[in-house]
Amino acid sequence: MTIGKVIRKYRKEKGLTQEEMAIRLGVSTPAVNKWEKDNTLPDISLLVPIARLFGISTDELLSFKDDITDKEIYIFIKELDRRFKHEPYEDVFADAKKKLEEYPGNERLKWQVATVLNAARLFNEVADSDRYDDVICSWFSGLLESEDLSIRKSAAEALFHFHYRKEDYQTAERYLLYYSEDNPERKLMQANIYAKTGKINEAYVAYEEMMLAEVNQLRVIMNALQILCEEDGDLDLAHRVADASSDVAKCFDMGVYQEISMQLELAAYEKNIDETARIMEKLISNCDSISDFTKSKLFSHLSFKQYGKDFYEELRSDLVKRFCDEETFGYMSGNIYWETLKDKSHKK
Incomplete structure (x- = not known):
């Protein structure tokens, strides 16, 4: 360790600024700055005063041993x-x-x-x-x-x-x-x-905020893992992850919509017509459950924005449009529910 780094370390430990150290030693502030940057070395006559200022020996100041590995x-x-x-x-x-x-x-x-x-x-x-x-x-x-x-x-x-x-x-x-x-x-x-310290409400809020953030983060990770499993051809594990995500959503009162949302991705990947229709219908009819967690006792100390009927109607309308996309769900052609959904969408 260079003498400059030693000076900087002990100066900071003493809580001194470069200017304060310079005043005590009778030198300029730029001189101290140059020592610490290893641009120059302090005069030999200053070694004892510097060591005394820091309360260390000159051996410590000079780092008399090679550094330990x-x-x-x-x-x-x-x-x-x-x-x-x-x-x-x-x-x-x-x-x-x-x-x-x-x-x-x-x-x-x-x-x-x-x-x-x-x-x-x-x-x-x-x-x-x-x-x-x-x-x-x-x-x-x-x-x-x-x-x-x-x-x-x-x-x-x-x-x-x-x-x-x-x-x-x-x-x-x-x-x-x-x-x-x-x-x-x-x-x-x-x-x-x-x-x-008796700040009970603040503690509740902090714990609940962390819990909700961790639940959301976990489900994002599980969704990414499910997609990876699908792309890798491991559908058994993909189903296991989707089921686990549903269990997590259920455990933390996230609502029916969030319990089944990841299952649609899997049904679409497998082009499972009956399962896709079942999940679509359930998602559309349970749009308003997407914010069920805001009413859960698990998060009762948190404040949430309240959404009106128009919000859920718009969500439902967006879902119908997305579900009617032939590029994504064209394999549903001929399914009574899907065809009916498309007809209603076109009439609107």
């Missing part, structure tokens, strides 16, 4: 995990801490050490476990500025759960900012905080 990290972590089984946690922790002091700039090492030490004290009976809180949390906090998204996210998640277990929900909530707003994990953790 990923393979060496893997071996070290495996050894730590093995030692937890028969050695005191305190001893393993001390050795792990010493290793981090040898390689202060290696984020991957710090991340994995912090993760394994944190997990070990959670899943094992460690005496005075709380006395390790500050050190482990400081490691995770230092990783929140990592350029590696997976490390940054893992650190935020660890800190969230740490404060959540301590029932410090206000602090825990701050770490959700490290997740994107549409991240389902963030939404779930936020809902959990709502539930724990």
Whole structure:
């Protein structure tokens, strides 16, 4: 790790701007910027003041050891995990801490050490476990500025759960900012905080929104899978997926229309005339059930737009037009129901 990267890392951990650091050292802000970009090196006379400012040794500042490899990290972590089984946690922790002091700039090492030490004290009976809180949390906090998204996210998640277990929900909530707003994990953790802090209605809304989104996403995936099965010639699996989608729709009160909608795709693929006619008739007569889920107790805390009679009549009319398309349903020629449907459509 270059000295520039070490300076940048410890400056951020200290919460200093480049300008603040420059003032304390008696140099210009552009000089600090050039150090961190590895364009220039600080004067040798500044090494001790810089180390003192960060509270580290000059050896740490200069990264006196070659960086540890990923393979060496893997071996070290495996050894730590093995030692937890028969050695005191305190001893393993001390050795792990010493290793981090040898390689202060290696984020991957710090991340994995912090993760394994944190997990070990959670899943094992460690005496005075709380006395390790500050050190482990400081490691995770230092990783929140990592350029590696997976490390940054893992650190935020660890800190969230740490404060959540301590029932410090206000602090825990701050770490959700490290997740994107549409991240389902963030939404779930936020809902959990709502539930724990007495925001019961907000919790209901959050849980129900996630549930509805997951149901819709699942059915989209199942529809894509069914089509793939059809194209691949695996009709047994296609029927199984269509039945499963129907069961999901039924389980979550999605309404008759959504329970059978995917079955029409399969009947059309197989050119099953009787089945196609049966499903068409059922879909047309159950248009108004397409929004049944809005009346379900499962989603009773959500607000939905209410549609009037005109909406369902328009939907029904569009369905009839689509079902009368000869390019798609021409195989239905001669079927009494389909021919009647076409006649009615033409008269309109």
